[in-house]
Amino acid sequence: xxxxxxxxxxxxxxxxxxxxxxxxxxxxxxxxxxxxxxxxxxxxxxxxxxxxxxxxxxxxxxxxxxxxxxxxxxxxxxxxxxxxx
Numbered sequence: 001x002x003x004x005x006x007x008x009x010x011x012x013x014x015x016x017x018x019x020x021x022x023x024x025x026x027x028x029x030x031x032x033x034x035x036x037x038x039x040x041x042x043x044x045x046x047x048x049x050x051x052x053x054x055x056x057x058x059x060x061x062x063x064x065x066x067x068x069x070x071x072x073x074x075x076x077x078x079x080x081x082x083x084x085x
Contacts, residue, residue, distance in 0.1 A: 004068065005067055005068060006067055006068060007059065007060075007068065009068075010068060011056050011059050014052075014056055015053055015056055018049045018050075018052050018053045018056070019049075019053070021045065021049040022045075022046050022049035022050055022053070025042045025043075025045040025046035025049065026046050028042050029042050029043065029046065
């Protein structure tokens with residue numbers, strides 16, 4: 001597991017998760033057996049994951065090495081899990 005220590009770490013971890021979500025939804029959308037409400041739900045999941053990734057692109061770039069959790073005893077989270085150690 002890679003600890004999330006900086007803003008760059010956080011953006012990277014979130015982008016990785018969003019890529020998996022978006023890619024899996026997109027893959028499932030290629031299956032003809034998935035239709036109706038399930039297909040619509042997958043389309044929403046895919047679109048929202050893509051939207052969230054675009055929002056992450058707006059994160060300030062000059063602050064990438066800013067340490068997160070400076071007021072705590074360690075990393076904000078570890079990937080996967082997302083909880084304080």
